[in-house]
Amino acid sequence: MGINPTAGQIFKALLEGFWVNLEVFAVTLALAIPLGFIISFGSMSKFRPLRCWDKSDSQILRIISKFAPIKLVTRTFVWIIRGTPLMLQLFVVYYGPGLLFQTPFRSPMTAVLIAFVINYAAYFSEIFRGGIEGISKGQYEACQVLGMTKSQTFFKVVLMQVVKRTIPPMSNEIITLVKDTSLARVVSGVTEILHGAYNYTRMGLIWPLFSTGLFFLAFNGILTLLFGYIEKKLDYYKG
């Protein structure tokens, strides 16, 4: 970069920055979806180690019998992650290990990816939970009558319906994710697109900052078309 970079050079630098955003986006999406499913199973867990007290005469014991540890853990987790700013979570993940356990992250990108995956998995898990719980009881009973096992029921009957139902809320979250990737710059050394644009503002150039919007807009445009296409494809069945 010279003293006065040309528009072409600036766009090239911004594009390089946007590549970092896309990396964060792709990795987060790929890892947060499976993790989100696992968390959603936790939130729906009916595991109650003290259920033997269900019919106890003592009211206190009956209340204790409702204790469901897995559900409690995952719901608390979701509450914390959804209840605090992503920016703060980025700081906690990046600085926490160094400050608390003297084992600092040496790779800023790893810290960013961990924070994003955890954050988005929490949101996704609630969407999946809604999708799974929305499947009517009758379908499970029908599967049982047909002699299907629990895993067969889930993978062959439930899963595809969940995918179809959760496309609209998921596309919302995914588009938000694209824009949230710009928060990664609060971790030192992550040179995403806005980080690059702010460098130009220090040189007295403001337009690169505003033009970053074009990159997000273009990418989200592609995603919107893609989701529209998927929704149409999955429209063969009205349930």
Next chain:
Amino acid sequence: MKRILALILATLMVTCLFAGCSKEDNSDDLKYVKDKGTMVVGITLFAPMNYKDANGDLIGFETEFAKAVCEKLGVKAEFKEINWDSKEVDLSSKNIDCIWNGMTITEERKANMSISVPYMKNKQVMVVKKENAEKYAQSVEGAKISAEAGSAGEDLANTDEFLKKGEYLSADSMATALTNVHAGNADVAVVDYVTSIGSIGEGTDFADLVVVAGKEFSPEEYGIAFRKGSNMTEEVNKIIAELMADGTMDKIAAKYKLTEQLIKG
């Protein structure tokens, strides 16, 4: 046609105004300031030079220094926040009477303004964890070096023969660069000595950080700027010498941990 004529006339008038300004005689600036009884001090807010305490009162090394000088001059100090980029215009248009804000003395500024004797030195330094001080004084090979994006420290981290052996990690502020070292995400922060000295060591969250002794980069000196050709400079230089001699400056500097940075006589 009328409009164009008006525009040309207006331009001419403004040009005359500026020309008038630049030719104005500042040789008796001292009388001008003494007559109105106040010296308008142009500042920007930054610790530890000029900043606001918990009550919103202006404090800082330069604030107290300026007040002490004004007291000797027999005028009141009035502080006015300025836009750093247009400080020269504020000064020549008499919006302010001086720039007193940890201003680095440069050849360019010397040519455009009348600058006092240097009273404080500044430098860029390496801040590291106490236990690593000796190691990184020798070499920073393989170390991660953090500095604020766009700062003199960033420049040094990428260009200085000694510092560029490390791996650079860009931070969005001086505080972030220090946090990176404190948390272990980086090993060395390259920061401005005067602005950072107040935020590290005893009584701060960065108590484990120290400045590497004997490693200084881009030394510079601070001065007060007056209007070009002003006779204030001479008078203020005399007062600075008095304040240095009678210990007032030591007292103010000690309060802001800047004793070692004073330039005496």
